[in-house]
Amino acid sequence: MMAMDFKEVVFGSSEYKELLDIRNEVLRKPIGMVLRPKDIASDKQEYHLAAFDNGKAIGCVLLRPLDNGSIQLRQMAILDNYRGQNIGAKLVQFAEQIALNKKFKIIETRARKTAEGFYKKLGYISYPNEFEDEHTLKMAKVL
Template sequence: MNYHYRVCRAETDAEEADALEVRRSVFVEEQGVPEALEIDGKDDEAAHVVAYRDAEDDSTPVGAGRLREIEDGVGKLERIAVLEPHRGEGIGSELVAELEAIADDRGLSMLTMHAQTPVEGMYRKLGYETTSDEFEEAGIPHVEMEKSLS
């Protein structure tokens, strides 16, 4: 079955709860990240996006991500997650595009992230450059990546 998806900025408590539900499912349940690491107390200072599967009588959250400004002009993309059955359908790229639009609206000139190594190639296609050797975070291999927005 083909679904349509929409990505939006999480502006209500319900939308933020949907984003958190996706993150818990992917990071805590699927990948075994301790909930205390995933729920890090920084959600209130972040902008959130959520992707929904839109089908007749169904609007299920299937993806999420967040953006925090970590220093003047620099944002960090974090917690980008897509539920397993919906991966490979371009949702991750759409989440990143919406987070980049938020960064642009906020006048940020640089974005950085800690990307899990299996999706490093997707981020490269979106213009991100790897800026570190591989390292472990929450027991998962990552690399640091960045992209200039100016």
């Protein structure tokens, strides 16, 4: 029986370092890159949320408060072996609850086009005209 739980991780802690490994492995390595200083520059000001399987971090997502009053979901990543088990969906829902608790009304993300269907299922709407590059798509949801 898998003991899965979701929690907020403290910036700079050993758990935070586990999340950096996940971000590197899932989001950077496949595109031949590593996490750059600019990827982590605002980490200290963000909320770090993660899924754990028996104490081992297996997925993460960050919430970044924006100047426009919404909150941005970014760096969403689930370890390969754990995908397709609804853990990503539960982690997004956990993040939305945290955002709501902090009084944010709108959550937005710059989704990879390959993940559009994932966010759609969770109630996010696409803004095809507000893309930043050909691989990503702005998506948002009213909480």
